[in-house]
Amino acid sequence: MKLPVSTEWLLHCAASLAQLDAGATASAAQLAAYYDLPAAYLAKQLQSLVRAGVLTATTGPRGGFRLGRPASEITLLQIVEAVDGGSSPYECREIRQQGRGALPAAQCREPCILAAKMAEAHEAWRRTLAATSLADIIATLPASTPRRTRARLTGRP
Amino acid sequence: MKLPVSTEWLLHCAASLAQLDAGATASAAQLAAYYDLPAAYLAKQLQSLVRAGVLTATTGPRGGFRLGRPASEITLLQIVEAVDGGSSPYECREIRQQGRGALPAAQCREPCILAAKMAEAHEAWRRTLAATSLADIIATLPASTPRRTRARLTGRP
Ligand code: FES
Numbered sequence: 001m002k003l004p005v006s007t008e009w010l011l012h013c014a015a016s017l018a019q020l021d022a023g024a025t026a027s028a029a030q031l032a033a034y035y036d037l038p039a040a041y042l043a044k045q046l047q048s049l050v051r052a053g054v055l056t057a058t059t060g061p062r063g064g065f066r067l068g069r070p071a072s073e074i075t076l077l078q079i080v081e082a083v084d085g086g087s088s089p090y091e092c093r094e095i096r097q098q099g100r101g102a103l104p105a106a107q108c109r110e111p112c113i114l115a116a117k118m119a120e121a122h123e124a125w126r127r128t129l130a131a132t133s134l135a136d137i138i139a140t141l142p143a144s145t146p147r148r149t150r151a152r153l154t155g156r157p
Numbered sequence: 158m159k160l161p162v163s164t165e166w167l168l169h170c171a172a173s174l175a176q177l178d179a180g181a182t183a184s185a186a187q188l189a190a191y192y193d194l195p196a197a198y199l200a201k202q203l204q205s206l207v208r209a210g211v212l213t214a215t216t217g218p219r220g221g222f223r224l225g226r227p228a229s230e231i232t233l234l235q236i237v238e239a240v241d242g243g244s245s246p247y248e249c250r251e252i253r254q255q256g257r258g259a260l261p262a263a264q265c266r267e268p269c270i271l272a273a274k275m276a277e278a279h280e281a282w283r284r285t286l287a288a289t290s291l292a293d294i295i296a297t298l299p300a301s302t303p304r305r306t307r308a309r310l311t312g313r314p
């Protein structure tokens with residue numbers, strides 16, 4: 001199982017936008033230059049964060065992207081699931097109900113124990129990512145980082 | 158991110174083999190008929206469990222597959238990683254070190270906090286699956302199940 005390569009891009013872009021001053025924005029081109037990423041593809045991916053409410057897109061000459069809500073209310077899980085969708089990597093096709101060993105439907109009202117364990121593992125993964133917000137990430141950075149980020153990303157310190 | 162469809166097949170095949178009497182085996186054809194799965198593709202996938210030591214393959218007229226070690230020593234994680242490999246779904250390509258925002262290498266001796274959080278989530282997933290053995294799974298089945306499994310899988314009750 002693999003997450004899209006753009007997962008890393010969007011985690012980093014969101015973390016960078018979390019370091020801008022209130023109301024400031026950065027364009028897809030600025031974010032692409034900041035991380036040396038393909039601008040058109042990145043722009044498309046940023047839209048998935050807009051749809052998820054993680055980012056807001058503003059238009060006009062100074063338009064661009066900014067956080068759609070406070071950094072403390074944006075979790076890593078929201079970003080990852082905006083990129084990859086929220087479905088579990090494990091798909092149960094109810095093979096217990098097919099073939100020579102097929103169980104009668106009456107015995108399959110509860111989820112299969114194997115499917116239940118796989119779902120439990122996915123929930124543990126989700127819980128870990130839901131426990132960290134962008135504000136938590138920013139709090140771990142050296143104090144000088146946000147100023148540097150703003151200057152290199154937007155040209156305005 | 159998606160696990161291969163065969164993950165469900167192999168979890169179930171291993172759980173079924175865990176219900177056989179000591180020394181008994183089932184062939185790939187028997188397992189395929191039991192779950193109505195494509196026999197040739199299933200046989201190939203079963204080999205990945207053999208390579209991981211989860212199963213042992215015996216040859217000869219009564220040959221087939223059986224567990225490679227006690228059911229209590231085979232975890233769901235071992236089966237899933239035999240099918241899918243053990244690598245994390247998240248790949249960090251160190252984008253913090255590229256582009257206009259590139260951090261100097263000296264500031265990148267520690268793993269990036271975002272990569273570290275993604276690794277933590279993968280470890281939580283792995284820990285959940287490592288905490289359940291095939292013996293735990295079998296212990297949740299109704300008492301009459303193993304006899305039925307043996308009869309339908311191998312024709313010998
Ligand atoms: S029937 Fe799907 S995991 Fe058991």
Ligand code: FES
Nearest residue numbers: 249251252269272
């Ligand atoms: S550099 Fe890869 S996750 Fe931060």
